Amino acid sequence: MNPMLKLGLAATLIVLPQLGLAQEAEDAAELAVPAEVSTDTVFILNSLLFLIGGFLVFFMAAGFCMLEAGLVRSKNVTMQLTKNVGLYSIAAILYYLVGYNLMYPLGDWAIDGYLSALFPATAVLEAVGITAEDADDYAYASTGSDYIFQLVFCAATASIVSGAMAERIKLWPFLIFVILLTGIIYPLQASWSWGGGFLDEMGFSDFAGSTIVHSVGGWAALAGALILGPRIGKYGKDGRVNPIPGSNLALATLGMFILWLGWFGFNGGSQLAMGSIGDVADVSRIFANTNAAASGGAVTALILTQLLYKKPDLTMVLNGALAGLVAITAEPLMPSLGAATLIGAVGGVIVVFTVPMLDKLKIDDVVGAIPVHLFAGIWGTLVVPLTNPDADFVTQITAMAIIGVFVFVVSAVVWLIIKAVMGLRPDEETEINGLDMGEMGMEAYPEFSKT
Amino acid sequence: MKLIIATIKPFKLEEVREALTDIGVRGMMVTEIKGFGSQSGHTEIYRGAEYAVNFVPKIKLEIAVSAAMADQVVDAITKSARTGKIGDGKIFVLDIQQAMRVRTGETNDDAL
Numbered sequence: 266m267n268p269m270l271k272l273g274l275a276a277t278l279i280v281l282p283q284l285g286l287a288q289e290a291e292d293a294a295e296l297a298v299p300a301e302v303s304t305d306t307v308f309i310l311n312s313l314l315f316l317i318g319g320f321l322v323f324f325m326a327a328g329f330c331m332l333e334a335g336l337v338r339s340k341n342v343t344m345q346l347t348k349n350v351g352l353y354s355i356a357a358i359l360y361y362l363v364g365y366n367l368m369y370p371l372g373d374w375a376i377d378g379y380l381s382a383l384f385p386a387t388a389v390l391e392a393v394g395i396t397a398e399d400a401d402d403y404a405y406a407s408t409g410s411d412y413i414f415q416l417v418f419c420a421a422t423a424s425i426v427s428g429a430m431a432e433r434i435k436l437w438p439f440l441i442f443v444i445l446l447t448g449i450i451y452p453l454q455a456s457w458s459w460g461g462g463f464l465d466e467m468g469f470s471d472f473a474g475s476t477i478v479h480s481v482g483g484w485a486a487l488a489g490a491l492i493l494g495p496r497i498g499k500y501g502k503d504g505r506v507n508p509i510p511g512s513n514l515a516l517a518t519l520g521m522f523i524l525w526l527g528w529f530g531f532n533g534g535s536q537l538a539m540g541s542i543g544d545v546a547d548v549s550r551i552f553a554n555t556n557a558a559a560s561g562g563a564v565t566a567l568i569l570t571q572l573l574y575k576k577p578d579l580t581m582v583l584n585g586a587l588a589g590l591v592a593i594t595a596e597p598l599m600p601s602l603g604a605a606t607l608i609g610a611v612g613g614v615i616v617v618f619t620v621p622m623l624d625k626l627k628i629d630d631v632v633g634a635i636p637v638h639l640f641a642g643i644w645g646t647l648v649v650p651l652t653n654p655d656a657d658f659v660t661q662i663t664a665m666a667i668i669g670v671f672v673f674v675v676s677a678v679v680w681l682i683i684k685a686v687m688g689l690r691p692d693e694e695t696e697i698n699g700l701d702m703g704e705m706g707m708e709a710y711p712e713f714s715k716t
Numbered sequence: 717m718k719l720i721i722a723t724i725k726p727f728k729l730e731e732v733r734e735a736l737t738d739i740g741v742r743g744m745m746v747t748e749i750k751g752f753g754s755q756s757g758h759t760e761i762y763r764g765a766e767y768a769v770n771f772v773p774k775i776k777l778e779i780a781v782s783a784a785m786a787d788q789v790v791d792a793i794t795k796s797a798r799t800g801k802i803g804d805g806k807i808f809v810l811d812i813q814q815a816m817r818v819r820t821g822e823t824n825d826d827a828l
Contacts, residue, residue, distance in 0.1 A: 508762035574761040581763060621764030633763070 304404060305397065307540030314548065315410035318534020321527045322417035326353045328523030329424035333431055334709075335517025336580065336632045340699025341432045342512060342709030348427045348436065352443045356420035359448035361388050364419055365412055368452035369460045378463035381456045388412055405538075414534055418478050421531075422451045425482025428632035430489045432509075433496045435691050436704055438683045445679050446485055454481060454668050469664035470656035473535035475595030475645035476665050481672050483639025486630070488676040493689050495629030497696055506624045509631075512710075514579055521583040525559050528590045532597040551597040555590065558597075558609025562589020562641075565613030573617070581617055584633040588612030591638055592645035599652040608648055612641040717812035717824060718786040722777040723751065723805040724797040729775050735796035736779065739788055742828075745778040755803040774805060780812060782825050 302310075330349035337345050356364075365388035370381030391401055391408045401408045423443045430439065455477050457464040471477050498507055511517060532555045538544040566585025570578040589609025593600070600608060619636040628635070646665055650656040683689065690696065695703030702708060724732055729746065736744065750771035757770040781789055790807050798804055817827040 506765035506767075508765050508767045510762060574764070576761070578761070578763060617764070624763075624765055 302540055307538075308397075308400065308403060308406060310539040311406035311537075312410040314534055314536070314539035315406055315414040318530035319410065319413040319417055321530020322414070322421065322534065323527075325417070325421055325524050325527030325531065326424060328520045328525075328527055329421070329428065330520065331516045331523060332520030332583070333428045333632055335513040335515065335520060336428070336511035337431045338509065338699070339512040339710050339713065340701050340708070342701065343705045343707050344436065344700040345427070345431055346709065347705060348431075348439055349424065351436070351440050352423040352427055352447075353420045355440060355443050356423050356447035357416060359444055360416045360419045360452070363387075363448045364452035365415065367449070368415065368419075368456045370456060372461065374462075378461075378466060379457070380453070381460060381462075418474060418531070419447050419451050419455075422478050422482040422485075423447050425479065425634050425638045426486045426489060429486035429630045429634040430493055431631040432700065433629075433691075433696055434489075434493055434689050435700075438687055438689045441683055441687075442485075442489070442676075442679055446676070450485065450672060450675055450679075451478075451481060454671055457668075458664070464664045464667065467664065468656070468660045470649050470653055470661065471595050471646055471664075472597055472649075473532045473594045475591055475642040476668055479591045479594060479638040480642035480646070480665070481668065483635050483637075483642060484669055484672040485676040486634050487628070487639060488673050489680050490628050490630055490635070492677065492680045492684060495627055496631070497693060499629045500624075500627050506621075511580070517580065517583055521586055524587060525556075525590065528555050528559070528594075531555075532594055536598070547598055553602060554597045554600055554605035555593055557602050557605040558589040558593030558612070559586045560589070561606035561609030562586050562592070562613035562616070565589075565610040566617055569614065569617045580633070581620065584616040584620065584637050585613035587637045588616040588641035591641040592648075594642075595645040596649040596653050596656075604652055608645065611644055611648075615640050615644055717815055717828065718781055718783050719810045719812050720777070720779045720781065720786060720789050720793070720807060721810065722779070722793050722797070722807040723749070723753075723774045724777065724793070725799065725803060725805060726773055726775045728797045728799070732777065732793055732796045735792040736789065739792050740785070741779060741781060741789060741792075743780070747776040747778075749774050749776045753803075753806065772803060780815065780828055782828060 326349065330346060333345045333349065334342050363385050366385040367381050370385075373382075374380065375382050389408075390412065392399060397403050423446055426442070426446065427439065456462050458469055458471060458477055459465070496509065499509060501507055529552050533548045533551045536544055536548045536551060539548060563582050563586035566581045566588075567577050570576070570581045589612040592608050592612035592615075593605055597605070616633065616636045619640050620630075620633055623630050623635060630636070643665060646661055647658070649661055650658050680689070691700060691703055699708075722732075726748070733744070750773055752771055755772060757768055757772060759766050759768050761767075777793070779789060786809055790809065793807055815824050815827040816822070
């Protein structure tokens, strides 16, 4: 052995135990200090959680967009992309104008617990460069971070609707519905739970929104799909179902993975606090459980489609992962990893059996939004009491029914009014030629040809 | 001169090409086609709904050779494209009235 190396080793052996001792002493000193975090730090960390969660959930807009672009035919891709950019941006404006303060009345209700305000004020941010004294809620988080985090949830609700009604609804009637969904329907029902309204009083437990976000999108989509009718050629006269394969499964899969990523923000951010050991540990539990549920849903759909159809169906696997995510969203904190995997797995089962069921009922849901967001959302909300002792089945079911009836009925009325005033569908020729050329005048893939 | 039109299973294309170049065929046209014959399609399942695939993907070969060589070509395709299962394809032999090589102006057998 090199003498220099020997020397070095010897030195290390002498120094190492001392280093260890120093480390132990430091640990002891740290533990002795009370684990109190300063209010400044809490404010900063909570705001940071909202901002990280906010941009993760924002990216789900891209996820929905790619999932839908991949699952529609190439002749409708430009339209689907346009709807997704449009709906997100409209949601952002409406949530500013009406939604934010409609959803969070901060105890100041027009009709206590039910209607926060007849004419809600627009959202207002804190001033530039505030000090602790100027903060709206110094003990909690910055207004801007809370605003952006809540806004992206509102937009996600509208994204769900666009997928179910793809390939056969005109651009403007759809966007007009989005105005009402994101400005009024979503924030109003969300105020009942998350704004401190009557469902919150009742003890309804929906952590990140299996019901409040996902099933709301699902109910609005179901009402829309029923009123709109199926795509031309989807259902044959003799009750046959004609599959209409999507244009790009690589994009659809990318979309699913983006949604999966975004869900860490969706559920993790919904812890709503990161200023203590307990909160940070809970956020990490939520990340792990969210991931477990998605995996459970995907693997279940993979195995089930292999068994039922002799070949695995990728589009169902994508839906399965998303159904797992929706299912765990109502309670991503309390379950163990095993329970989270199982809750997600049942989401996968639901998708595999309800996608063909909707086809039997002739409800044409292009991307499977209703099975994923509505049915798996109901399952996730229903199962909360199994892992969370503060929730009970009667309350969960009652709240789901109230939100479901409200959103379905109001959405149906809005769809019917839009249909009567301006019509929902393009003419038959435009639909068959594709909305891209008929409504948009541009194709997504002008240089691809198909014989 | 004969024009040989053959439909084969797509995965057999490379084997058929080799068999044909081995016997001295110096050119062919290849087209991806869809169609049905006695195989008449099959069923698949997409998102839980069974549907009929009425047209099966095939490869169409068009080969122009001298009359003397036609039987040999048909024989080579038959041997190399055969799997023994339904859907192996068909071969048609047609007369060619005239042939012309664009670059040189050679005609008929010289043009092949």
